[in-house]
Amino acid sequence: MKKYLLSAFLLAALGAQAAGPPDTAGARRPPVERPWYRPSHLVLQTGGGLGMVAGGAGYEFAKDRLETDVLIGYVPKRFAGSTLSLASLKFMYSPFRLRVAEQVQVLPITVGAYFSYTHGTLNDEIKGQYSSDYYWFSTDTRYGPLVGGRVTYLTAPVPATGLPRKLSVYYELGSNDLYLASYLNNRNGGLGIGQLLTLALGVKADF
Amino acid sequence: MPSLSFLRRCSRVAPLAALLGLAGCDMLEFSPNDHRVPEEFTNLTRKNLAKLQAKPLPAGDTLRFVFTGDSQQFYDEAEALVASVNQQPGISFLVVAGDISDFGLGREMRWVDEKLRRLYMPYVTVVGNHDLVGNGREAYQHIFGALDYSFVYGDTKFTMVDTNGREYNFNGQVPNLGWLRPQLASLDGARRQVVISHVPPTNEDFDPALRTPYVQTLREARGLVFEMNGHNHSSSISQPYNDGVTYVNSDAFSERHYMVVTVWGDKQFRIKRVAF
Numbered sequence: 394m395k396k397y398l399l400s401a402f403l404l405a406a407l408g409a410q411a412a413g414p415p416d417t418a419g420a421r422r423p424p425v426e427r428p429w430y431r432p433s434h435l436v437l438q439t440g441g442g443l444g445m446v447a448g449g450a451g452y453e454f455a456k457d458r459l460e461t462d463v464l465i466g467y468v469p470k471r472f473a474g475s476t477l478s479l480a481s482l483k484f485m486y487s488p489f490r491l492r493v494a495e496q497v498q499v500l501p502i503t504v505g506a507y508f509s510y511t512h513g514t515l516n517d518e519i520k521g522q523y524s525s526d527y528y529w530f531s532t533d534t535r536y537g538p539l540v541g542g543r544v545t546y547l548t549a550p551v552p553a554t555g556l557p558r559k560l561s562v563y564y565e566l567g568s569n570d571l572y573l574a575s576y577l578n579n580r581n582g583g584l585g586i587g588q589l590l591t592l593a594l595g596v597k598a599d600f
Numbered sequence: 601m602p603s604l605s606f607l608r609r610c611s612r613v614a615p616l617a618a619l620l621g622l623a624g625c626d627m628l629e630f631s632p633n634d635h636r637v638p639e640e641f642t643n644l645t646r647k648n649l650a651k652l653q654a655k656p657l658p659a660g661d662t663l664r665f666v667f668t669g670d671s672q673q674f675y676d677e678a679e680a681l682v683a684s685v686n687q688q689p690g691i692s693f694l695v696v697a698g699d700i701s702d703f704g705l706g707r708e709m710r711w712v713d714e715k716l717r718r719l720y721m722p723y724v725t726v727v728g729n730h731d732l733v734g735n736g737r738e739a740y741q742h743i744f745g746a747l748d749y750s751f752v753y754g755d756t757k758f759t760m761v762d763t764n765g766r767e768y769n770f771n772g773q774v775p776n777l778g779w780l781r782p783q784l785a786s787l788d789g790a791r792r793q794v795v796i797s798h799v800p801p802t803n804e805d806f807d808p809a810l811r812t813p814y815v816q817t818l819r820e821a822r823g824l825v826f827e828m829n830g831h832n833h834s835s836s837i838s839q840p841y842n843d844g845v846t847y848v849n850s851d852a853f854s855e856r857h858y859m860v861v862t863v864w865g866d867k868q869f870r871i872k873r874v875a876f
Contacts, residue, residue: 440628466631473633474738514633514734516704522769530703532734535632569632571703575673575711583675588711592627 427554434559434599436462441567441593442535443481443509444468451483451597460485466509474515481509487543498559500543507567508536530571537573541565541593551600559599567591635706635739641713645745648722652693657754662864664690667871669697669798669830670852671712672730677853677876678715684876686720688860692753693721697830697850698728698764698798700744704736709743724751726760728798728830729805732767748776750783756825756863757790759783763797763814763829765807772809777817784821792823792867800829800847802840819843825867835859835873 427433432450439446444466451462466479485505493499511533518532543563550557572589626638657663666685671678685694694716701708709731716723727747731740741747747762761775761783768774775797787793799805801814818827819841826837826846833852840847848871851857860872 440630442629442632442634445630468630468634472636473631474635474735474742477631477633477735479631511631511633515737516733516735516767519769522766528733532704566627571632571705572707575675575702575708578673579675581676581679583677583679583715584711588707590627591629592625594628 434597436464436595436597438464438563438593438595440591441507441539441565442537442569442591443507443593444477444479445472447479447481449481458487460487475513477511477513479509479511481507483507483539485539496547498545498547500545500561500563503539503541503543503563503565505539505565506536507539508534510534530574535569535571537567537569539565539567539593543597556599559597561597561599563593563595563597565593565595567593629707632703632705632707633735633739635735635742637706637710637743641710641743643745644713644743645724645749648693648724649751651722652724652751652753655692657692659755661754662862663692663754663756664860664862665692666694666858667697667828667848667850667861668694668853668858669850670699670728670833670854671696671716672699672702672728672853673708674853675711675715677856678712680856680876681853681858682715682718684874685858686718688874691721691860694719694723695796695828696723696725697796697828698726699730699830699852700725700728700740701731701736704731704733704739706739706743709739713743724758724760726796726798726830727762727764729764729767732764737767748779750788752788752790755791757787757793759793759795761795761797763799763801763806765799765810766805768807770807770809772807774807775810775814777810777813780814781817784817784824787823790823792825792863793821794825794828794863795821796828798829799831800827800849802847803831805831815841815843815845818845823867825863825869837871 433453434451436451437448443464445468447464447466449462449464451460453460462483464481468477470476483505485503487500487503489501491499514532541564543561545559545561547557547559568589576584576589700712725744727740750757750759761780763775765774801811818824826848828848830850832849833855835851836849838847857873857875860874862870
């Protein structure tokens with residue numbers, strides 16, 4: 394019984410501290426839980442088949458080793474024949490983290506996958522245009538693997554959480570289902586791996 | 601010796617130059633529909649026709665060309681085809697009867713060109729239904745050129761016409777008969793003519809409302825040797841409308857066959873099918 398009372402008291406104390414008025418907030422205030430829906434970082438990237446510019450936000454899980462980003466991309470008409478907007482979802486896993494300097498962290502390898510939906514293509518399928526198996530592929534949904542790396546610069550901690558602010562630059566090499574299908578249908582070397590690759594470059598800011 | 605201020609300026613410009621270099625990098629793809637390609641992969645029809653006209657065929661000479669279609673996604677076969685066609689004597693050019701790409705993507709059109717530009721002779725294309733999916737129409741126009749065009753070589757006028765009606769939801773405008781009729785009515789100084797398109801009028805992907813007027817236009821075309829198509833992936837030479845107009849259907853790259861077409865006289869021709 395005593396244990397329960399103690400636990401309840403501690404919980405209440407923690408709660409009171411977290412919800413305390415601003416004048417009692419000190420520099421050594423312990424980290425607070427963020428609401429689950431608040432993204433942990435913002436992203437801006439170019440290429441990777443996800444837009445000339447693509448911006449969005451993301452979440453981190455499993456001690457920041459797993460991440461998911463949601464991006465909205467844009468391609469101007471002069472590069473693709475019509476103005477395209479793309480909605481993309483990325484999942485990434487970064488198993489290693491190397492602290493190469495006091496403020497510099499390197500994630501040598503990030504592996505992942507993405508899914509994207511393109512809006513605004515010219516000849517998008519309309520109802521009844523084709524029989525169900527006329528084209529086996531979709532003109533506007535793509536998915537594919539990606540692999541990359543990242544360099545992160547760590548700065549002063551965020552007062553609210555005690556976690557360092559991070560500014561990262563990353564690159565990703567990727568491909569898509571259609572390019573990979575073409576490769577797999579030409580096993581005698583008709584296409585080289587290099588011909589399938591796309592490059593993405595981006596920045597990521599944790600806040 | 602460079603001055604200090606020059607070095608300082610360079611150090612400021614270098615990262616910007618590096619960024620621009622990357623932006624121009626082929627791999628930095630904005631979308632699979634992104635049709636940016638280096639200049640050498642644009643306007644290929646115009647460039648290939650210029651190469652063809654640089655080796656004119658004297659009037660009265662027999663014309664020999666290779667006819668094939670549907671290169672879509674068959675890059676291994678494209679290599680073998682190029683090696684085989686390069687062994688054939690007296691070929692003026694090669695025709696791909698549409699479906700150069702499988703998904704209407706610029707990158708695919710470039711991949712095919714990278715193979716076919718190794719031919720000893722130029723090649724020309726007509727647009728296929730696969731080249732029109734997604735934003736393929738714009739990619740095709742950027743990389744190859746016009747969807748409907750014609751040219752004269754030696755004694756023969758070639759008219760290439762988009763017949764992929766289904767890709768336009770059978771809107772009654774493809775094939776564009778308003779463009780085609782005057783094209784077929786004039787030989788532009790040639791002695792005979794050939795019409796090439798992707799979808800044959802006998803196919804259900806041809807706009808049914810335009811089938812009869814299209815066939816009629818061909819029937820009335822002066823000096824028409826034959827009408828040539830792709831799409832079926834199966835070679836044939838026939839007169840499906842029993843009106844004296846011969847329709848030739850190409851092999852696809854996947855069938856590992858192509859046709860060597862020889863044309864002479866008013867409308868004499870011989871077609872030899874070659875395995876590779």
